């Protein structure tokens with residue numbers, strides 16, 4: 001089969017498509033004929049060699065943390081009824097390939113009425129957006145500031161928090177992503193490449209700041225977003241495409257009564273992974289949530305997909321369609 005291999009950490013050019021042996025389903029496993037593999041910002045960071053202390057990946061490896069496709073074979077102790085079913089699932093690497101192996105216990109059937117591309121777009125971002133929205137405990141009328149609002153995760157957070165009754169402020173860079181955030185339910189949009197963006201957030205909220213901040217960027221933008229969180233508010237530091245999670249001084253957070261939660265809240269137990277994924281997929285089937293698939297690439301174009309994400313040229317979700 002064709003797969004994308006990484007034999008050394010580095011720029012997007014280290015992604016090379018080549019022939020690899022077909023995977024075989026072992027005990028408790030299935031093989032999936034992959035139709036779509038979501039591309040995460042994290043995939044680009046891991047490929048660059050970033051975060052080795054948290055992601056101790058051994059070279060060579062096939063990138064990709066999940067797939068959508070059809071089960072084509074099963075291990076000897078797995079129910080053969082799975083064969084032919086449309087599923088999405090996390091993979092422990094190996095997603096950027098024509099065939100991928102996955103644990104049967106992690107398979108999530110794709111409901112009728114949902115395409116495999118939409119299911120792939122929702123696999124990680126959907127459950128994370130659902131989980132973060134649940135954790136934030138949003139009350140109708142609260143101001144919610146979402147950074148990276150034009151990304152795959154951010155565009156879902158805008159929709160879900162708006163549906164929960166929040167007054168959403170979508171923050172991103174550039175007109176296209178801001179227009180998307182507005183279409184999806186943001187009442188106010190701000191461009192954080194403008195130096196006074198945090199002041200714009202303050203003014204939009206009548207001087208008070210945001211009750212809830214869902215920060216998908218980290219670094220200086222995340223830090224500035226913390227500054228405009230109201231006393232007694234909630235701050236989610238789940239994103240680090242800037243290179244670092246928002247660095248929040250815990251004493252300052254305590255003094256201001258801001259509840260800060262980090263990336264750990266997005267690491268869900270297996271039962272929650274399924275519950276949240278099923279919920280967000282059924283919302284999509286019902287038309288209440290729209291995964292925004294901004295761009296698709298072929299397996300051979302994985303390099304272009306990574307380069308586009310790193311250049312911040314993508315909008316919504318990026319997929320490899322195989």
Ligand SMILES: NC(=O)c1ccc[n+]([C@@H]2O[C@H](COP(=O)([O-])OP(=O)(O)OC[C@H]3O[C@@H](n4cnc5c(N)ncnc54)[C@H](OP(=O)(O)O)[C@@H]3O)[C@@H](O)[C@H]2O)c1
Nearest residue numbers: 041124125128148151152153154172173239240241266312
């Ligand atoms: N997706 C998940 O399930 C999940 C789970 C846990 C944590 N996270 C974390 O949440 C963050 C966002 O999630 P995502 O992967 O799905 O990405 P995403 O929502 O598609 O968005 C990434 C966004 O980050 C912004 N960005 C800011 N600085 C950037 C930089 N230096 N390079 C590239 N992009 C930059 C870009 O928007 P602008 O150009 O508008 O700034 C881009 O749209 C990531 O750090 C990710 O690891 C995601």
